[in-house]
Amino acid sequence: MTVRVPAKINLCLGVGRPRPDGFHPLATVYQAVDLHDELRITARDDGEITVAVHTEVALPEGSVVPESDDNLAVRAARLLRKHLGDESLGADIVIRKVIPVAGGMAGGSADAAAALVGCNELWGGGLSKLDLEPFAAELGSDVPFLLHGGIAIGGGRGETVSPVLARGGYHWVFATAAEGLSTAAVYAEFDRLAPDAPAEPEVPDALLNALRAGDAHALGLALSNDLTEAALSLRPELADTLDVGLRAGALGAIISGSGPTTVFLAASEQHALDLAMALTSAMNAADVIQSHGPVSGARLV
Numbered sequence: 001m002t003v004r005v006p007a008k009i010n011l012c013l014g015v016g017r018p019r020p021d022g023f024h025p026l027a028t029v030y031q032a033v034d035l036h037d038e039l040r041i042t043a044r045d046d047g048e049i050t051v052a053v054h055t056e057v058a059l060p061e062g063s064v065v066p067e068s069d070d071n072l073a074v075r076a077a078r079l080l081r082k083h084l085g086d087e088s089l090g091a092d093i094v095i096r097k098v099i100p101v102a103g104g105m106a107g108g109s110a111d112a113a114a115a116l117v118g119c120n121e122l123w124g125g126g127l128s129k130l131d132l133e134p135f136a137a138e139l140g141s142d143v144p145f146l147l148h149g150g151i152a153i154g155g156g157r158g159e160t161v162s163p164v165l166a167r168g169g170y171h172w173v174f175a176t177a178a179e180g181l182s183t184a185a186v187y188a189e190f191d192r193l194a195p196d197a198p199a200e201p202e203v204p205d206a207l208l209n210a211l212r213a214g215d216a217h218a219l220g221l222a223l224s225n226d227l228t229e230a231a232l233s234l235r236p237e238l239a240d241t242l243d244v245g246l247r248a249g250a251l252g253a254i255i256s257g258s259g260p261t262t263v264f265l266a267a268s269e270q271h272a273l274d275l276a277m278a279l280t281s282a283m284n285a286a287d288v289i290q291s292h293g294p295v296s297g298a299r300l301v
């Protein structure tokens with residue numbers, strides 16, 4: 001069986017001061033975008049769960065996608081099996097990795113969501129996506145969103161998702177970086193730079209109004225990310241990439257999640273092509289990718 005699962009971007013990312021458990025309260029709006037990993041999963045009846053990764057993107061320096069029990073897809077399969085209570089259930093998982101690794105686009109979380117959906121089907125678990133949500137949340141803060149996809153508000157530490165009234169589709173350009181960024185390191189830098197962050201961050205009304213109206217120009221102006229300063233402090237050169245996109249007429253430019261991928265909103269497919277050309281010519285990105293969203297979450301094909 002094959003499962004396709006998208007990457008995500010955060011249209012806004014409001015971050016509060018850390019909770020007693022160390023996680024940061026978030027007020028974010030996720031959008032799933034047309035950049036997919038694919039998992040082929042076959043059943044085995046000896047209780048073994050294996051993973052192989054075929055990487056179709058340049059891996060950032062120093063990054064690896066583990067082909068071991070540390071892979072988030074394997075952790076997801078093991079967690080589901082524990083719930084189903086049958087140790088003889090096994091699977092061979094082959095990941096075709098297209099989502100940039102350690103880029104702030106939730107590629108590992110996407111694979112975890114896909115493994116939950118695929119193994120549930122393969123092993124006859126009979127669980128709905130809603131039933132899978134608690135397992136998703138245990139695996140990572142942005143895994144529940146990737147079960148559903150589309151556009152959704154993320155609250156709590158990112159794991160509680162609720163739908164957003166939105167219309168229209170959006171054209172995006174992504175610029176990836178040669179070196180990944182650790183999510184935990186960016187949050188730690190945020191704590192250093194913003195000791196007075198609010199206890200309860202909020203989603204800006206302007207963003208929700210832009211989505212309700214399907215207005216790309218208004219959305220471009222409303223894009224925001226509270227981790228920007230922290231990501232730029234660790235990677236100052238990302239400011240140049242954001243500048244290149246804005247000078248080339250992007251409706252908005254932000255860092256994706258904890259970075260280092262940068263995200264640019266275009267007015268049309270042709271405009272996205274122009275932006276992509278400008279970003280490629282500037283030669284400060286590892287790769288430049290055109291995409292669109294929203295798209296649906298993890299699904300069997």
Ligand SMILES: C[C@@](CO)(OP(=O)(O)O)[C@H](O)COP(=O)(O)OP(=O)(O)OC[C@H]1O[C@@H](n2ccc(N)nc2=O)[C@H](O)[C@@H]1O
Nearest residue numbers: 023024104105106140141142157158183184187257258259
């Ligand atoms: C920043 C975001 C924005 O959507 O995405 P990425 O840039 O990683 O894709 C997410 O908050 C990342 O979510 P995810 O990658 O699932 O994080 P987790 O595995 O739950 O946690 C990894 C580490 O990030 C920090 N963390 C994560 C979420 C959160 N609300 N507060 C945190 O402080 C913690 O240090 C934690 O140990």
Ligand SMILES: Nc1ncnc2c1ncn2[C@@H]1O[C@H](COP(=O)(O)OP(=O)(O)O)[C@@H](O)[C@H]1O
Nearest residue numbers: 064071072101102103104105106107108109111
């Ligand atoms: N299936 C997977 N795909 C990608 N990374 C994974 C996977 N399983 C574990 N990881 C680990 O998670 C780290 C974060 O990767 P990723 O989810 O791609 O980025 P981000 O958290 O920035 O969105 C990687 O450096 C990798 O070591």
